[in-house]
Amino acid sequence: QQQVKQSPQSLIVQKGGISIINCAYENTAFDYFPWYQQFPGKGPALLIAIRPDVSEKKEGRFTISFNKSAKQFSLHIMDSQPGDSATYFCAASKDGTASKLTFGTGTRLQVTL
Amino acid sequence: NAGVMQNPRHLVRRRGQEARLRCSPMKGHSHVYWYRQLPEEGLKFMVYLQKENIIDESGMPKERFSAEFPKEGPSILRIQQVVRGDSAAYFCASTRGNTEAFFGQGTRLTVV
Numbered sequence: 001q002q003q004v005k006q007s008p009q010s011l012i013v014q015k016g017g018i019s020i021i022n023c024a025y026e027n028t029a030f031d032y033f034p035w036y037q038q039f040p041g042k043g044p045a046l047l048i049a050i051r052p053d054v055s056e057k058k059e060g061r062f063t064i065s066f067n068k069s070a071k072q073f074s075l076h077i078m079d080s081q082p083g084d085s086a087t088y089f090c091a092a093s094k095d096g097t098a099s100k101l102t103f104g105t106g107t108r109l110q111v112t113l
Numbered sequence: 114n115a116g117v118m119q120n121p122r123h124l125v126r127r128r129g130q131e132a133r134l135r136c137s138p139m140k141g142h143s144h145v146y147w148y149r150q151l152p153e154e155g156l157k158f159m160v161y162l163q164k165e166n167i168i169d170e171s172g173m174p175k176e177r178f179s180a181e182f183p184k185e186g187p188s189i190l191r192i193q194q195v196v197r198g199d200s201a202a203y204f205c206a207s208t209r210g211n212t213e214a215f216f217g218q219g220t221r222l223t224v225v
Contacts, residue, residue, distance in 0.1 A: 004155075034214075041218070042218055043119075043216035043217050043219050044156065045216065046213050049213070096211070098206075098212060098213055098214035099210075100146070100169060101148075101156070101158065103148075103155035104155055105154055105155045106154070
């Protein structure tokens with residue numbers, strides 16, 4: 001049973017463009033939604049996270065949009081750069097903490113010149 | 114300030130052998146989580162430990178897998194009698210309990 005569905009599986013964006021990755025969750029008890037970036041051979045690193053009391057959070061070029069009624073959240077990467085090429089995972093957990101994260105299946109982003 | 118340290122980074126075991134994966138959490142972190150990542154998939158929660166206690170092992174296979182986090186030393190994930198299907202990347206994460214989870218670089222286990 002996959003509780004967090006992520007799309008697309010892969011994404012190619014030109015340098016300077018906007019990358020958009022979407023996630024949908026089923027468990028209404030989830031209340032902490034982080035996004036992780038993973039480079040090959042490395043562990044996931046936290047990019048940005050949101051809690052359901054806000055609909056949007058922005059940090060630099062990264063923005064999370066959150067739609068509680070639709071049980072969906074998305075990551076927008078503005079002005080995408082080749083260095084952003086990595087695999088991105090959305091995740092969710094309960095109790096507002098980073099414990100016992102349920103991950104999406106990942107999106108492999110490639111930013112071309 | 115060292116991050117989460119995992120070793121070894123790569124481990125090759127023959128079928129039937131034992132694999133021991135070690136994780137030292139970040140300084141000041143007392144909560145450790147183990148996740149498994151199969152190729153081209155997301156991370157799957159395995160177990161959550163605090164010092165000397167297993168808090169949640171709902172993601173651990175019932176047989177051959179065990180985990181501990183002793184009072185002194187790193188957390189250990191132990192896989193007995195490994196099979197080819199155990200080949201995966203195993204990641205450890207640590208938190209203070211209600212904060213950001215920091216992940217180690219993982220141990221890539223290959224069973225031959």
